[in-house]
Amino acid sequence: MTEVPPEGWAAALAGLPGMGPARLRAVLGVWAPEEAWAHIAAGSGCSRPVVALTCRPDPAGTAALWRVAARKVSVAGTWDAHQRAGVAVSLPGGPGFPAELHLDLEPPAIVFSRGDTAALDGRRVAIVGTRRCTRYGRDVAFELGRDLASSGIRVVSGLALGVDGAAHRGALASCGAPPVAVVGSGLDVVYPPAHRALWEQVAGAGLLLSEAPLGARPEPWRFPVRNRVIAALAEVVVVVESAEKGGSRHTVEAAMVRDRVVMAVPGSVRSPVSSYTNGLLADGCHPVRDALDVLVALGLSTVPQAPADLRPEPGPEEAPVLEALAWEPATFDDLCARSGHSPGQISVGLARLQAGGWVVERAGWWERAT
Amino acid sequence: MIATIPSATLLGVEGTPVAVEVHVSNGLPCFTVVGLPDASCRESRDRVRAALLSSGLPWSLKRVTVNLAPSSVRKGGAGLDLPIAVGLLVASDQLEAEAVAGCGFIGELGLDGSIRRVPGIVPLVAALSTRVVVVPPDCFTEASVVGRHKVRVAGTLTELLAALRGDAPWPDPPAAAPVPPEPASLPDLADVRGQAVGRTAVEVAAAGGHHLLLSGPPGAGKTMLARRLPGLLPPLEGDDALTATRIHSAAAVALPPGGLVVRPPFRAPHHGASAVALIGGGTGYMRPGEISLSHCGVLFMDEMCEFPAAVLDALRQPIEEGVVRVCRARATVSFPARFLLVGATNPCPCGEGGSGTGACRCPQAARQRYNRRLSGPLLDRFDLRVLVSRPDAASVMGGPPGEGSAPVAARVAAARELALERGVRCNAELPASGLDALAPLTSGASRVLEHRLRSGLLSARGVHRIRRVARTIADLGGLSGPVDEAHVCLALSLRAELAPAEAAA
Incomplete structure (x- = not known):
């Protein structure tokens, strides 16, 4: 049997139930990893007050839980699995541990990564937002990701549905700077499952990071914890769309505590998924209209100019339809009601605008194309 | 002695003539019914005996055999009570054979000798080829719908016997219920604001017979619009009215005061409906389902995504063919089912959805599961x-009332006329091969x-459907x-x- 290095013992510790970063930090603060494992396997995991403090309200119960879980784990097996899967395990101060995280307020006690850690070397911007975004949000996230990556900025996000995924797609589409994804589950547990292909592409072109060992389920508590890592890694956090109670709030609060710049994409005041971002703007955050705004915030200011608009000008019949559509999604019925024109007139206008690339339809909803 | 009395039994929505043969001979007293009667039919033995005794007629202590010919067809229901009783009276010499010549009988007997109504009078009477038919009094209007027979009524066995013997005149048919002045005032399109x-979709659906799916949040007015659709359809005529009446009669659904179903029917089954309730069938006696009851009318399925997926997919074949063939071990029955399907659904379980505004609170998986209820092939038929x-x-609150039903119905009728000139009932039935000739396109x-x-936004079959709808829209504008x-x-x-297909977010 091969000798298990300290990283292997720490990886096994991170896989214990309820072992979040704060507890793991406390455990590894008082013992070396191998020694810590021995204590936990013996049921005395919470014998030190520093550890017991993080395990309130029931340190004894937690220690018992860990003891039972530890019996079923083969540390050497866990370590072998990480080696085989090509997942690098880094402890603070060790090789491959991101320097920014080492100095963080709540530094991770362990980091698992796939891909090239060199992807972190450079300017980094986080693009975050709701999973339930509108087409507007998705398009803006995609364009920001694309334009920032092609300007050499590393796009950091969480690989979730909606805004996160769109930002990564944009970064990949530009073939520019490598994308960085911080995920809440083990690096072999693809969540959401729909993003399996994207997950592989990001690992291939950039870097996947996690605080959870292989096999860890995407438990709800892991996501706010993950969001703090995103905030810690980024210089600027851009919120594209988020409802008042969305998960982006955690990222923004974590970013503010760490003195990162928070910027927000303005949205319609009627759109529920823009309520939080518009609130941020009202509170004094800088608005993001395009990648240039972010580059200015970073102290850079070069961005490739967008190509000229080649679409045909809307004719006299189409213009009122485009005007009625405004900038939020609408149904055919809404358009008729807003413009006061008959369905026949509106339908002709929509067909021509669609042919000209001005509007798109999805599931019966019409939106302006950009 | 032997007597043969013409009557009929119901098979699906069609009547089948039945000859009730009664044979009375010497032997051990007994009463048997042969010729594939079902349980309710076999029980007629006891009802007939009690009815005869209550009417003061003698019960002969002889051997009585009743045969229901043709014996290969299964007979159900109590409608054969009356012909059996009459046959028995003739065979036992209590009534002259000449008195019943050329008469067909349909009716159930009560133990007190009264004659009661049975379902399916219209198809039953239509199956009889006799000159006179005798039916229970409250079936008079139904029986008169067929129009080929002299319809007689009798309320009790005693009355019937007196009339047949010539001792008393035939009882008068019950006075027809006064026809309500307004044809059962239908909801009007003027109530729909905005x-x-x-409104356009409902008008096009009525004019072209195009199936319509309405999707929208609760309270948007989907049901309100759908309920106004029958008022836009032209009244049924000729064969269509008779077929619809036959189906309603066979399913024991109350007929309108005039007897004939002339308003296009509107059926709105609840989403708990089973496949058999919708399609038709049943074990003992094949009953037409909701799709047949809405023949020539509107089948409205509210909350369509709440119907079980299997029930919805059972609709696919009848929608294409206009008939539904229900096959059981004992018999195969075709029910007419040419209906206009109107579905109403919420865009997602919470109702606020559509992915347009982000107001939807449903998890994506729930939304997809909800939408999968409507299979692609079914959705394509809308x-x-x-x-x-x-x-x-x-x-x-304040807007002007919309256009009323009357002018819209006039446009619909004109558009349907244009379709009839093309040789189809409505434009939805235009053959794909004839589209170039019947619905040519401008450049x-x-x-x-x-x-x-x-x-890639439209398939080749989608083009045909679009062209049919476009034809209807042009027809509504009076442009042929x-x-x-x-x-x-x-x-x-x-x-x-x-x-x-939910785009990868």
């Missing part, structure tokens, strides 16, 4: 798929369709020439992709 698109929005406050119209085809760009554009706008 909803320009929904030529009109419309998103209905809640009308804005101004048009609900502008074909440009629009070509663009859609090339960008080529279909132009505006018609095609409107047809395209009225056929939204409602359940898209």
Whole structure:
């Protein structure tokens, strides 16, 4: 049997139930990893007050839980699995541990990564937002990701549905700077499952990071914890769309505590998924209209100019339809009601605008194309 | 002695003639019914005996055999009580054979000798080829619908016997219920405020017989629009009215005061309906389902995504063929089922959805599961798929009332006339091969369709459906020439992709 290095013992510790970063930090603060494992396997995991403090309200119960879980784990097996899967395990101060995280307020006690850690070397911007975004949000996230990556900025996000995924797609589409994804589950547990292909592409072109060992389920508590890592890694956090109670709030609060710049994409005041971002703007955050705004915030200011608009000008019949559509999604019925024109007139206008690339339809909803 | 009395039994919605043969001879007293009677039919033995005794007629202590010919067909129901009783009276010499010559009998007997109604009088009477038919008094209007027979009524066995013997005149048929002055006032389209698109869709559906799917949040007015659709359809005529009446009669659904079903039926089954309730069938006696009851009318399925998926998919074949063949071990029955399907559904379980505004609270998986209830092939059969929005406050509170049903119904009738001239009932039935001749496209119209085809937004079959709808829209405008760009554009706008393959977010 091969000798298990300290990283292997720490990886096994991170896989214990309820072992979040704060507890793991406390455990590894008082013992070396191998020694810590021995204590936990013996049921005395919470014998030190520093550890017991993080395990309130029931340190004894937690220690018992860990003891039972530890019996079923083969540390050497866990370590072998990480080696085989090509997942690098880094402890603070060790090789491959991101320097920014080492100095963080709540530094991770362990980091698992796939891909090239060199992807972190450079300017980094986080693009975050709701999973339930509108087409507007998705398009803006995609364009920001694309334009920032092609300007050499590393796009950091969480690989979730909606805004996160769109930002990564944009970064990949530009073939520019490598994308960085911080995920809440083990690096072999693809969540959401729909993003399996994207997950592989990001690992291939950039870097996947996690605080959870292989096999860890995407438990709800892991996501706010993950969001703090995103905030810690980024210089600027851009919120594209988020409802008042969305998960982006955690990222923004974590970013503010760490003195990162928070910027927000303005949205319609009627759109529920823009309520939080518009609130941020009202509170004094800088608005993001395009990648240039972010580059200015970073102290850079070069961005490739967008190509000229080649679409045909809307004719006299189409213009009122485009005007009625405004900038939020609408149904055919809404358009008729807003413009006061008959369905026949509106339908002709929509067909021509669609042919000209001005509007798109999805599931019966019409939106302006950009 | 032997007597043969003509009667009929019900098979699906069609009547089958039955000859009731009664043979009375010497032997051990007994009473047997042969010729494949079902349970309720076999029980007629006891009802007939009690009815005869209560009417003061003697019960002969002889050997009685009743045969229901043809004996290969299964007979159900109590409608054969009356012919059996009459046959018995003739065979036992209590009634002259001449007195019943040329008479057919249908009716159930009560133990007190009264004659009661049975379901399916219209098809039963239609199956009889005798000159006179005798039916229970409250079936008079139904029986008269067929029109080929002299219809006689009798309330009790005693009355019937007196009339047949010539001792008393035939009892008068019950006075027809006064026809209500307004034809059962249907909801009017003028009540619908705003909803320009929904109104257009309902009008096009009525004119062209295009199946319509309304999708929208709760309270948007989907049900309100659907309920106004029958008022736009022209009244049923000729064979259609008779077929609809036969189906309603066979299913024991109350017929309108005039007897004949002339208003296009409107059926709205609850989403708990089983496949058999919708399609038709049953074990002992095959009953037409909701789709047949809405023959020539409207089948409205509210909350369509709440129907079990298997029930919905059972609709696919009848929608294509206009008939449904129900096969059971004992018999196979065809029910007519040419209906206009109107579905109403919420865009997602919480109702606020559509992915447009982000107001939807449903998890994506729940939304997809909800939308999967409507299978692709079923969704494809809806030529009109419309998103209905809640009308804005101004048009609900103060706006001018919309156009009433009467002018719209006139346009619909004119459009249906144009379809009849093309040799189809409505434009939804136009054959794909005839579209180039019957619905030619102007160059502008074909440009629009070509663009859609090339960008992959429309399939080749979708083009045929769009062209039929565009034909209807042109007909509603009174234009029977080529279909132009505006018609095609409107047809395209009225056929939204409602359940898209959810784009990877």
